[in-house]
Amino acid sequence: AECDHYAADITRTFPVSGQFNEPQKQLYQLVLDAQYAAIAEIKPGTPWNIAHEASVSVLTKGLVKLGLLKGRTAKLIKDEAYKAFYMHRIGHWLGMDVHDVGDYKINDEWRLLEPGMVLTIEPGLYIPSDCATVDEQWRGIGIRIEDDVLVTEDGHEILTSLVPKSVEAIEALMQAA
Structure with missing residues (x-):
């Protein structure tokens, strides 16, 4: 969506049946928890990569708990096993374009977030x-949850906060449709 020459970028995942089955619900909640953790890191002075980390x-951690990955979390992260x-x-700059211009690193260091920057958070x-390598119940499930976040003077504002994203809110929306 665009308004006054500024772009937005938002993603929600909806269950085709109107309700998440248990594996879908578990993975959806895991992605939502990851998004909450990433958004919590958004504030001035924080390096760009911290939200991704x-x-x-x-x-x-969640993939290990659910049995999709096996091993110690620290080693799996170091080995980038999650990349499967x-x-x-985690996201990109947002502004006059959906993937707006801007450096993510300056002099080989992750750029520090500043008030007024807008970015997506989309695990x-x-x-x-x-x-x-995974149990059949997990196969074929894809989930992304994306919001647009403004870096404020003292933290952040989720610009897309009115769009439903909890499991319950998504299912209620699907039932109303």
Whole structure:
């Protein structure tokens, strides 16, 4: 969506049936928890990559708990084992374009967030249908939850906060449709 020449970028995942089945619900909640953890890191002076690292930590711990990954969380993160299911970074700049211009690093250091910057926070999990390393119940599930976040003087504001995203809110919206 665009308004007054500024772009927005938002993603929600909806269950086709109108209700999440249990594996879908567990993965959806894991992605939502990762998004909450990433958004909590958004404030002035925080390096760009910290939100991504928060999402990776939550997702990797959750994937171990659910049995999709096996091993110690720290080693799985170091080995980037999560990338089999989470192959992109946490987000991108937002402004006059959906993927707006701007450096993520300056002089080989992650850029510090500043008031007025707008970025997306969009963790996801994508389990291939033919993934033989996971139980069949997880296969073919893909989830992304994306919001637009403004860095404020003392923290952040979620610009897309009125769009439903909890499991309950998504299911209620699907029932109303």
